[in-house]
Amino acid sequence: MDTEIVACPDCDLLQQIPVLNPGDKARCPRCGHVLASAAIDSHHPLDLPLSLTLTAFIVLIIANTTPLMGLSVMGKTASTTIIGGAYEMWINGEPLTAAVVAFSAVIAPGLFILFMLIVLLAARRPPAPHWVGEMLRWAQSMQPWSMLEVMMLGILVALIKIAELATVEPGIAMFAVGALVLLFPAIMVSFNAHEVWMRVEWDHDAAASQSPPQT
Amino acid sequence: MKTSEITAAQAGLIGCNTCSLLTHPVSMEHPGHCPRCGAKLESRRPNSIQYTWALVIAATICYIPANLLPVMNTTALGSSEADTIMGGVIYLYTSGSWPLALIVLIASVMVPLGKLIALAYLLITVQRGVKGGVRERTRLYRMVEFIGRWSMLDVFVDTFTVAMVQLKPLMSVEPGLGVVFFAAVVVLTMLAAVTFDPRLIWDSGTEIEVRPVAAPKGHPSVLNEKSHA
Ligand SMILES: [Zn+2]
Ligand SMILES: [Zn+2]
Numbered sequence: 001m002d003t004e005i006v007a008c009p010d011c012d013l014l015q016q017i018p019v020l021n022p023g024d025k026a027r028c029p030r031c032g033h034v035l036a037s038a039a040i041d042s043h044h045p046l047d048l049p050l051s052l053t054l055t056a057f058i059v060l061i062i063a064n065t066t067p068l069m070g071l072s073v074m075g076k077t078a079s080t081t082i083i084g085g086a087y088e089m090w091i092n093g094e095p096l097t098a099a100v101v102a103f104s105a106v107i108a109p110g111l112f113i114l115f116m117l118i119v120l121l122a123a124r125r126p127p128a129p130h131w132v133g134e135m136l137r138w139a140q141s142m143q144p145w146s147m148l149e150v151m152m153l154g155i156l157v158a159l160i161k162i163a164e165l166a167t168v169e170p171g172i173a174m175f176a177v178g179a180l181v182l183l184f185p186a187i188m189v190s191f192n193a194h195e196v197w198m199r200v201e202w203d204h205d206a207a208a209s210q211s212p213p214q215t
Numbered sequence: 216m217k218t219s220e221i222t223a224a225q226a227g228l229i230g231c232n233t234c235s236l237l238t239h240p241v242s243m244e245h246p247g248h249c250p251r252c253g254a255k256l257e258s259r260r261p262n263s264i265q266y267t268w269a270l271v272i273a274a275t276i277c278y279i280p281a282n283l284l285p286v287m288n289t290t291a292l293g294s295s296e297a298d299t300i301m302g303g304v305i306y307l308y309t310s311g312s313w314p315l316a317l318i319v320l321i322a323s324v325m326v327p328l329g330k331l332i333a334l335a336y337l338l339i340t341v342q343r344g345v346k347g348g349v350r351e352r353t354r355l356y357r358m359v360e361f362i363g364r365w366s367m368l369d370v371f372v373d374t375f376t377v378a379m380v381q382l383k384p385l386m387s388v389e390p391g392l393g394v395v396f397f398a399a400v401v402v403l404t405m406l407a408a409v410t411f412d413p414r415l416i417w418d419s420g421t422e423i424e425v426r427p428v429a430a431p432k433g434h435p436s437v438l439n440e441k442s443h444a
Contacts, residue, residue: 005237007223007230010353011417014223014237031353031417035235069379076382085378092377094390100398101374104367133252137233144405147364147371154371157307157315161372162379164310165291165386197234200251207250 008033039192049191050120056183057113063176064106069159073166081173082106082151109146109180115139116187119196126199133200136193143188149181222417229256260412264338270407271334277399278327284393286373291386299393300324300369322368323397330366330404333359334411341415349420353413360408366401370394 004017008028017026020038027034039045063082070079080088082105090098116139122132155177159168223230223237229246230237233254240246246256260266285297298306300323307316333355340352373394380388 006235007228007237009230009232009235010357010413012222012224012230012414013417014221014226014228031350068375071379071382073382074385076385078379078381080375080378085374088378088381089374089390092389094395097370097374097390097395097398100367100402101370105371130253133234137252137254140233144364144409147367150364150367151371153318154368155375157319157368157372158375158379160312160315161303161307161310161376165380166382168379193234197236197251200234202250203248203253204250 004036006035008035036194037192039190039195045192045195046120046123049116049187050124052183052187052190053113053116053120056180056187057117059176059179059183060110060113063173063180064110066173066176067171068155068173068177069171070169071162071166072169079171082177104145104147105151108142109148109184112139112142112146115142116191120191123196123199127201128196128199130201130203132196136196136200140193146184148177148184152177152181222414224258224414224418229258231256259414259418260410263410263412263415264342266410267334267338267407270403270410271331271338274327274400274403274407275331277396277403278331281327281393281396281400282324284396285391286369286393286397287376287391288389289380289386290389297391299391300397303369303372319369319372322365326362326366327400327404330359330363330408334404334407337411337416341419344419346420349416352416352420356408356411356413356416359404363401363405363408366404367398370398370401 003019005014006017007014008031010033011028011031013028013030015028015035017036020026020036022038023040024038025034026036040048066081067079068081068085070077072078083102086098086102086105089095089101115135119132119136119139122128122135155174159170162168224243227243228237228239229243231249231252231254234249234252236249236251238246238249238256240256243258246258248254249256282300285299286303287298289296289298300319304316304320304324307313307319337352337356337359340348373390377388377390380386
């Protein structure tokens with residue numbers, strides 16, 4: 001079995017990761033950071049995250065193309081989509097806020113799922129080409145900016161506020177976002193990035209800038 | 216777990232922030248890029264203290280108009296009304312949904328303020344080389360990192376209220392100037408949590424006895440390359 005030496009990302013302590021049983025976690029003894037976790041299905045560790053990501057990809061398309069909610073008051077009706085919310089902010093003189101909303105509610109979750117899907121498909125047959133590693137890095141950098149669960153709560157608060165004034169009906173996208181709020185953490189829990197890192201081919205130019213092996 | 220009781224920096228190594236590959240760069244000042252994931256290699260985030268201070272100060276300045284300026288202007292049947300963040304909380308409270316009022320109050324008022332205080336505290340203790348409470352400060356940092364996104368709540372509330380209530384001439388809601396400052400506070404404090412390097416807490420807060428035997432002897436350029444045990 002491979003054992004790996006790592007530096008803890010939170011406190012920089014050098015340590016060796018022990019061989020883990022399926023489902024186990026290794027924590028830094030100094031600061032408690034989770035350094036590694038072992039997949040539950042150790043023979044096909046990428047199958048479960050792949051099927052979850054594929055599901056999320058389809059649900060994400062539904063969430064962004066169907067109405068989020070409809071509203072009617074005294075015979076007048078209106079409905080909105082997620083991107084429609086950002087668009088209304090834009091035309092009402094708030095382009096910066098519109099950009100932040102569009103990025104955290106549409107672009108970041110969309111790119112995260114797209115990159116993850118490509119990475120998981122490409123890494124099925126090792127060795128994975130070097131660009132798979134680059135793409136997984138992009139996916140991981142998108143993840144903190146994807147705020148679907150915060151948006152979901154924000155929409156609920158807005159709904160309760162508006163419900164005093166008008167009749168509000170949740171649309172299909174509302175249920176799709178609800179499903180995504182569950183799917184995103186499920187992907188994160190089932191996906192072990194290390195499984196992909198082990199399969200990725202290295203960039204030989206970058207490796208050359210490391211000092212030569214001493215034996 | 217077997218530990219060597221020295222940090223990567225003390226051993227002249229760098230752990231990749233993205234894929235955790237441990238490398239032995241020729242130069243610690245210019246370590247180049249990670250051969251596995253292509254991320255820029257950094258022993259510590261460059262100018263971490265200065266960047267984080269700049270972001271914290273900018274966020275503190277934005278925090279004031281974010282709370283004083285209206286985030287929403289409601290026009291209904293000719294009369295118009297401006298709402299600040301606190302006004303929204305009070306509205307939710309008086310209309311009977313106090314749990315939601317509490318959530319918005321925590322996410323919009325207390326969390327951003329708490330984050331600014333926590334980041335300033337972490338920066339000052341690192342700069343002064345404070346030794347105690349290293350674990351607690353690391354935990355505080357993780358909390359700041361984890362909770363930051365939830366402050367975006369009010370931006371979403373305002374956005375979807377504005378997007379829904381567009382029933383001119385009956386009733387319409389327009390965003391107020393406060394909302395952009397509020398979004399700025401959230402983004403700036405999230406960036407500050409990224410630029411702050413938690414390893415600095417441990418660098419100044421602990422003195423690890425460097426045992427000469429603990430240093431990996433004759434390590435290859437990249438330690439993880441198929442080390443069978
Ligand atoms: Zn640690
Ligand atoms: Zn890397």
